[in-house]
Amino acid sequence: MELHNVDLNLLVVFEHLLRLRTVSGTAKALELSQPAVSNALARLRRIFDDDLFVRSAKGMLPTPLALELAEPVSYALDALHTALNRKVDFDPARSERDFHIAMTDIGEVHFIPKLMGALRELAPGVSVATVRNTAVNLAEEMSQGKIDLAVGHQPELTSEFFQRRLFRQRYVCMFRPGHALDKRTVRLRDFEDAEHVLVTAAGTGHARVDEILAKRGVQRRIRLRVPHFVALADIVASTDLIATVTEKFAERSARYFGLKYVKHPVDLPDIQINLFWHARYHRDPANQWLRTQVFDLFSE
The missing domain is CATH 1.10.10.10 (Winged helix-like DNA-binding domain superfamily/Winged helix DNA-binding domain)
Known part of the structure; x- marks a missing residue:
């Protein structure tokens, strides 16, 4: 032929x-x-x-x-x-591009408000859609260009992907003001005796924390399980339940809901939050521009 x-x-x-x-x-x-x-x-x-x-x-x-x-x-x-x-320029001020970014709901809380504020000034015609990595075959969708970037802890994105570290953060114990644990430090015994709300975020790095606590024999009285972080601050603010969350989420919850948090009584490893993109789009001008905005806004 x-x-x-x-x-x-x-x-x-x-x-x-x-x-x-x-x-x-x-x-x-x-x-x-x-x-x-x-x-x-x-x-x-x-x-x-x-x-x-x-x-x-x-x-x-x-x-x-x-x-x-x-x-x-x-x-x-x-x-x-x-x-x-390759030589096609990306003009953010004129573009009407619709970008897709994979992240968790806790990622939306941290990244989206600040990112959209920046895009309003730099790229008024650009729109963003967030996608759950657990709802799609993330590696395949990114290889096909259906998802432009992924943000978070994504150990499954390996050889075909570039990544850049944004920040590391620790886990803390979060509760409402006036809670029995509302003091400078929380002992492990008090942590175990308290009633907990657990976010069953399967397919995310946060699920690893629950595995570590279980392996170390930490006993928690889990009274409530929820599949996402969206309502967690409301729940903790209005109950005696406590939660194990990342420090950045706790900081935002403290700012908007008046919640308190302290160093976690269990020595948990920090979680690293990275920015990922597929090798096929490493030199794509639009992808380069978007990941530069994310890195400039959130890298520490």
């Missing part, structure tokens, strides 16, 4: 069909009509003398040949896209 016989646009259709598995989804993503996508698929079938995709109840399933072609086609298109866009 000669390369000049293959239309580059056909390979773009092929890559989208492989990922989306539907003609209608591919047509919508490429802003084409469904007949146009069907026609492209027919041409691909003639070129490769293979069905490539077979209709099923689960969508268009790739044939063995299509799966074999998937990786080289994807890499070729990625390389071409990078080459063509």
Whole structure:
């Protein structure tokens, strides 16, 4: 097969069909009509003398040949896209780019207000959407450019990713003013006797704290479990429950809810918060600009 016989646009259709598995989804993503996508698929079938995709109840399933072609086609298109866009400048003042950042809800509390304040001045047309890393295949979504950055403790993002440290923080014990633990230091025995609210943040670095406490034999009287941090300050402010949280979250809770916090009675390791981006977008001007803003605003 000669390369000049293959239309580059056909390979773009092929890559989208492989990922989306539907003609209608591919047509919508490429802003084409469904007949146009069907026609492209027919041409691909003639070129490769293979069905490539077979209709099923689960969508268009790739044939063995299509799966074999998937990786080289994807890499070729990625390389071409990078080459063509390498010198394209990003103008934040004029851009209407929609950035996606993966973070936890506790990350939203710390990062989003300050970040949006900066973007209002520097990039008024830019918008941001936050994504939970536990709700998606984070590595895959970032490799495809669907998620631009990830912020937090993400040990699963390894060889294909760049990372830069923003800060380290310790864990503290947080409670309402006037609580029995409202004093300069909290003894382990008093910590164990208190009633606790536990955030079951699966898939985050915070879940590791619970594992460490359990391994060290620390007994907690857990009265409440919640799946996120959003309502935690309200809960602690209006009950006798105490919580193990990061110091930055406790500082904000103290500022807005009048809560108190002290050094944790258990010697817990600090947690490192990093900024992550996929290697494919290391030189992408828009990605470079956004991660520079995040680093300048939050690095310590």
